[in-house]
Amino acid sequence: MAQGEVAGAGGLLPDRHPTSDFFVCDIFDALPKDDMASMEHPLFSLATRPDLRVLAYAHNGVEITVTPSVKGLATLFDKDILIYCISQLMAALNAGRPVSRQVSLRAHDLLVATNRETSGDSYRRLREAFERLAGTRITTNIATGGLEATTGFGLIDSWQILRRTRGGRMVQVTVVLSEWLFRAVLSKSVLTLSRDYFRLRKPLERRIYELARKHCGRQPEWRVSVAVLHLKSGSASPLRVFRQMLREMIVADHLPEYALAEEPGDMLHVTRRGAVLEPGTGPALRPQTLERARALAPGDDVHARVAEWQAVWARTGRQRLRSADAAFLGWLARRSPA
Numbered sequence: 001m002a003q004g005e006v007a008g009a010g011g012l013l014p015d016r017h018p019t020s021d022f023f024v025c026d027i028f029d030a031l032p033k034d035d036m037a038s039m040e041h042p043l044f045s046l047a048t049r050p051d052l053r054v055l056a057y058a059h060n061g062v063e064i065t066v067t068p069s070v071k072g073l074a075t076l077f078d079k080d081i082l083i084y085c086i087s088q089l090m091a092a093l094n095a096g097r098p099v100s101r102q103v104s105l106r107a108h109d110l111l112v113a114t115n116r117e118t119s120g121d122s123y124r125r126l127r128e129a130f131e132r133l134a135g136t137r138i139t140t141n142i143a144t145g146g147l148e149a150t151t152g153f154g155l156i157d158s159w160q161i162l163r164r165t166r167g168g169r170m171v172q173v174t175v176v177l178s179e180w181l182f183r184a185v186l187s188k189s190v191l192t193l194s195r196d197y198f199r200l201r202k203p204l205e206r207r208i209y210e211l212a213r214k215h216c217g218r219q220p221e222w223r224v225s226v227a228v229l230h231l232k233s234g235s236a237s238p239l240r241v242f243r244q245m246l247r248e249m250i251v252a253d254h255l256p257e258y259a260l261a262e263e264p265g266d267m268l269h270v271t272r273r274g275a276v277l278e279p280g281t282g283p284a285l286r287p288q289t290l291e292r293a294r295a296l297a298p299g300d301d302v303h304a305r306v307a308e309w310q311a312v313w314a315r316t317g318r319q320r321l322r323s324a325d326a327a328f329l330g331w332l333a334r335r336s337p338a
Helices: 036-040 079-094 107-113 120-135 179-186 195-199 203-215 226-233 239-252 287-296 302-315 324-335
Strands: 033-035 055-059 062-067 102-106 137-140 151-154 156-164 170-177 190-192 221-225 258-263 267-272
Touching (some): 033 036, 033 079, 033 179, 036 190, 036 203, 055 226, 079 102, 079 107, 079 120, 079 179, 102 107, 107 120, 107 170, 120 151, 120 156, 120 170, 151 156, 151 179, 170 179, 203 226, 203 239, 203 258, 221 226, 226 239, 226 267, 239 258, 287 302, 302 324
Antiparallel strands (some): 055 062, 062 137, 102 170, 137 151, 156 170, 258 267
16 A cells, blocks of 8 residues: 555544635635646645655556655645635636736635644645645646647746744745646636535545546546556555555545445446436526626636536426526525625
C-alpha cells in the first residue's frame, strides 16, 4: 500500500465552519469548481507524507510526467488551493468582472472555505502546500482551452505572503496561476464540486469522487474497469490493494452525489444519487428562464441547479406543473441566500 494513501479514520470530516458560505471573500455566490483536465488525469500525489517519486502516466494519447521538488510532489490536499482560486475566478467571470492569473486571497478565508482548521499549524501547512505547488513540475500534452501543446509548467508560477500578524500567521497572499491552468479557467473547462468534497478524509476518496464527477457527471450511471480506474486514479498501491480499498469505499458509502458498486468482470458501477431521470425527460425550461436564474444566483452553476431541481421533482411524484419555469425560479429563489 502506498504510504499515507489511506491515512485517516473512517467517516466524513466534521463541517468545521457550518455557518460560513463557501466563499467568504468579496464574491459570496461562488461554488467550488475544479478544472476538468486535472480531474481526468492524475497530476497530484495521493500520499500524505513527502512523495519524491517521478510520476509517469500515459493513456489514450495523453502523456504526463510529474517531477517533484525537494519538498515532494503536490498532493491532492494541496489542490484545495487551486480549487479555491479557480472558484474565485469563475465567480468573477460569471459576474462580468475582469480576471488575471494573479489571485489575491486571505489565508483565513481559504482555510474556512476548504473546511480546514484555522490554527497556527494550519497556516504552516498552507505555506508548505504553496511550496509544493510551485515546485512540482509537469510535462504534458493535455489540451486546455481547445489548445494542445507539449508543455512544462508548475501548477502555480509563484506565491507571496503579503503581510503577517504579530502572532506570525499569514494574512494575505497572492498566487500566480500557470498559463495552462488559467487557460482552462478562461475557456470555462471546469466542473462544480459538492461542498462535501472537502469533508472527505482520504485522498483516494477525493480522487474517485473527481473521476465520478468528471465521467458520470449528471448522467444516471458510469461503468469503468477497476484496472482503468487504478491507472486514472494515480494510485501507487498494487491493483489488488486498490481493489480492496474500493470495496471499503463501497461499504462506507461516503462519496457526495455518487454511489459505488462492484460488478462482475472486475468492473465498478457508479450511479448518481437520486438520479431517477433519463437525460432530457425532466421538465423543460426556456433559455430566458436560465438567464433569469443566472441573475438570481450569480456565479452559480445554473445547469447543476436545473438537474438538482429536476431530481427533486422526480422524487416528489413528478406532479404536473402549470409552469415549469415559474416552479424552478421559485425553488431557486427559496434556496438562494438572501
